[in-house]
Amino acid sequence: MGKFNLRNGEVISGAVLAALGAYIVLQARGWNYSGPDGPGPGFFPLWYGLTMVALALILIGRTALRADATASDTAETRTNRRGLATWIAFAAAIALMNTLGFIVSFGVFTFFLVGVMFRKPPLTAALTAIGTVAVFYLTFPLALGVSLPKGVFGF
Numbered sequence: 001m002g003k004f005n006l007r008n009g010e011v012i013s014g015a016v017l018a019a020l021g022a023y024i025v026l027q028a029r030g031w032n033y034s035g036p037d038g039p040g041p042g043f044f045p046l047w048y049g050l051t052m053v054a055l056a057l058i059l060i061g062r063t064a065l066r067a068d069a070t071a072s073d074t075a076e077t078r079t080n081r082r083g084l085a086t087w088i089a090f091a092a093a094i095a096l097m098n099t100l101g102f103i104v105s106f107g108v109f110t111f112f113l114v115g116v117m118f119r120k121p122p123l124t125a126a127l128t129a130i131g132t133v134a135v136f137y138l139t140f141p142l143a144l145g146v147s148l149p150k151g152v153f154g155f
Contacts, residue, residue, distance in 0.1 A: 009080055014060040021052030086117060101151025107133045 024045055031042030093109035100108075107129045115125030140146045 010063040011060050014056045014063065018053050018056035018060070021049045021056060024049030024052065082117060086113065089113070097149050097151075099151055101153060101155055102148035103133050103137065103155050104151055104153060106136065 028042045028045035028049055031045070032040035033042045033046065034040050089109055089112050093105045096105045096108075110129040110132045111125045114120050114128045115122055120128075136148070140148055
């Protein structure tokens with residue numbers, strides 16, 4: 001049997017997901033599993049957490065037992081970095097939403113996705129961002145009467 005492949009992003013993410021699933025299970029154990037009307041508030045989180053732990057352990061096991069990763073994994077590494085950059089941009093957009101407002105933060109996020117991640121020209125990225133924000137504005141505040149978070153610019 002060869003060397004275990006434990007220094008891999010999939011093993012690390014699997015371990016983090018297993019820890020998160022264990023935390024969810026521990027928290028769900030404090031809630032009622034079932035009530036007089038059927039499943040209680042602890043039913044779904046308990047099974048969700050258990051499923052998360054099981055799938056994370058399968059991910060760790062399959063990755064650890066797989067043959068050693070080679071240097072040809074650069075395409076996968078590049079894809080992982082792009083995915084991570086997208087999640088960081090998404091988290092930044094959410095964090096800045098209360099300060100800049102939904103329209104600006106979502107517009108900048110959309111511009112980043114189209115212009116940087118999809119490598120489209122700046123004009124295409126700007127028009128896509130403006131169009132997407134316009135659709136959200138027309139849908140929520142105007143059509144549905146639901147306000148979007150406003151920032152320091154007043155919109």
